Structure formats: structure tokens, C-alpha cells
């Protein structure tokens with residue numbers, strides 16, 4: 001197995017976990033090697049976007065142990081997504097137990113330490129009510145599956161170029177931007193595809209109401225660094241990233257100030273570093289931001305900034321068991 005050559009794509013593993021909610025209670029977890037689900041053609045998740053998902057990773061550490069990173073945070077975020085879509089909320093313990101077991105039962109697909117590859121876990125929740133009208137789904141299914149994924153950065157951390165393109169809004173202020181649901185991705189696929197075609201890694205989305213404030217960078221949160229301060233946007237239409245939350249806590253621990261507040265586009269040029277953060281890459285340092293409307297480009301340089309590097313290493317050291325987990329963020333799943 002050439003782990004380092006893997007990309008971010010579906011790779012078949014052995015076992016996935018499922019639990020169904022029949023309108024009253026969640027079933028015991030069922031483990032299966034079946035990659036398919038049989039579904040009625042009029043199932044609500046297929047028509048009205050009644051679905052939510054999560055993304056997390058299992059890491060084979062320097063000590064050989066396998067760790068999950070803050071899985072309860074993902075469980076609670078899935079509950080928040082479920083609440084917003086009026087879907088049944090999977091209990092935290094059910095969610096986390098499914099994640100643990102999926103890691104254990106697919107142990108041979110966990111990439112070795114040092115390969116840079118990880119086991120990506122994809123929990124998903126779908127409304128399974130069969131009907132035709134737009135209404136809530138009292139029945140649901142939780143599925144947790146996994147797939148080994150290659151190192152995000154092949155050959156070292158790299159900076160990315162992003163674009164501010166107001167052609168499409170990702171999420172409205174009182175919409176679903178703050179929960180992890182497929183509809184947000186549907187609403188960003190056009191602008192994302194356009195950006196890729198034009199050579200950018202991602203769109204830096206701005207707020208839908210005024211198109212003036214920075215929101216998210218593709219499917220990752222945004223942060224800027226200046227004056228020993230970690231600044232990240234505050235907005236009701238941003239998905240609360242667990243990576244961002246962890247970086248804020250790490251930054252504070254490392255003696256930096258942390259600010260969560262609206263960031264106007266004009267402020268971008270005052271940062272000395274900027275980055276996109278999320279489970280997939282931890283941090284993608286940003287080299288430049290091009291604003292299509294004004295034609296202005298803000299450049300931070302192609303070199304990875306010292307603060308981005310420091311935060312990235314501090315978080316990865318905890319995830320891979322290289323430093324003491326002083327925050328209690330990791331859970332050892334395989335000793």
C-alpha cells in the first residue's frame with residue numbers, strides 16, 4: 001500500500017456502522033460490509049436536502065497508538081445540524097461509539113505513522129421519511145464510514161492562492177451556514193468550480209448581506225495574524241470549525257491574543273499572515289487573496305509564515321501523540 005500517494009477520495013474499507021431512528025428510538029449499532037443503502041425513490045433526503053455530515057480523522061501516533069481528535073465536538077455539531085433541519089439528534093455516545101468501532105474494525109486501513117496519511121471518518125445523517133411534500137423527517141439513519149486519505153501536503157506545507165468572487169453566496173445570515181449540511185456545498189459548487197478553473201485553490205466567501213466581511217475559505221474557516229493576535233471572523237453564517245476552535249485555544253496558550261469579530265475585506269491587507277483551517281489540512285497558509293470586483297490583490301508571500309507553522313506543528317504534535325495532550329483533546333482508540 002502506497003499510503004503517501006493516496007489523495008482525498010473514497011477508498012473502500014471493510015466495515016461501516018449504522019443506526020436507524022424509527023420515530024421513537026435509535027437502534028443498536030449495526031456493522032456491515034455493505035457499501036450501499038437501499039432506499040425508496042421518494043425518501044426525503046434525496047429531494048429536500050435533509051442530511052448532515054461530519055468529517056474527522058484517526059491518527060496513528062508516534063507511539064503506535066491510534067487517536068481520535070475531539071470526537072464529542074463532532075457529535076455535538078451533528079446534533080446542532082440535526083436540530084436546524086428538524087432531524088432526530090443522534091446521542092453523543094452513539095455517535096462516538098460508532099466512530100471508535102469503525103476505527104477498530106478497519107484497523108488495517110489506518111496509515112502508519114510518518115506516512116502523512118490518515119484514516120478519514122465520515123459520519124452522516126439522513127432523513128429517511130418516505131413522502132412527497134416538504135416536511136420534517138421523523139425517521140433518520142446515522143452512518144459512519146471511513147476511508148484512508150493521503151497527506152494533504154505532499155512534500156511539505158504549501159501556500160494557496162484564493163479569490164473573493166461575489167458571483168455566489170455560500171450561506172445567508174439566517175440560513176444554514178452555521179451547520180454542516182450538504183445544501184451549503186450545493187450553494188458553493190458553482191463559484192468553487194469557477195475558482196478552480198481560473199487557477200485558485202478556493203473562494204474566500206464574504207457575507208451575503210453586504211458582501212463586505214470575510215466569512216469562510218471554501219470548506220475551511222479563515223484567520224489572519226497581526227500584532228501577535230489571531231483574528232478570525234465572527235458571523236452567524238460561518239460553520240464553527242473544530243480546528244479553528246483548537247487553534248484559538250492553542251494561540252492563547254502560546255501567549256497570543258485571540259479575536260473573534262467581523263473582518264472587513266479592507267482589513268485583509270493589514271495581516272502579516274493568513275490561513276484557511278479545517279480537519280483536512282489543519283492549516284493552509286494563504287499566499288494571496290485576489291478580489292475580483294476591485295481588482296486588488298493582497299499578498300502574504302509564498303513562504304509559509306512562522307505563526308502558521310508554529311500553530312500547525314503544535315496541533316499536529318498533539319494529534320500524533322508527539323507532545324503531551326494538555327487540553328485532553330485526544331481519545332486513544334487503539335492502544
Ligand SMILES: *Cc1c(COP(=O)(O)O)cnc(C)c1O
Nearest residue numbers: 219220221239241242243278279
Ligand atoms: C467542515 C467545515 C469546516 C471545517 O471544520 P473542522 O471541524 O475544522 O473540520 C469549515 N467550514 C465548512 C463550511 C465546513 O463544512
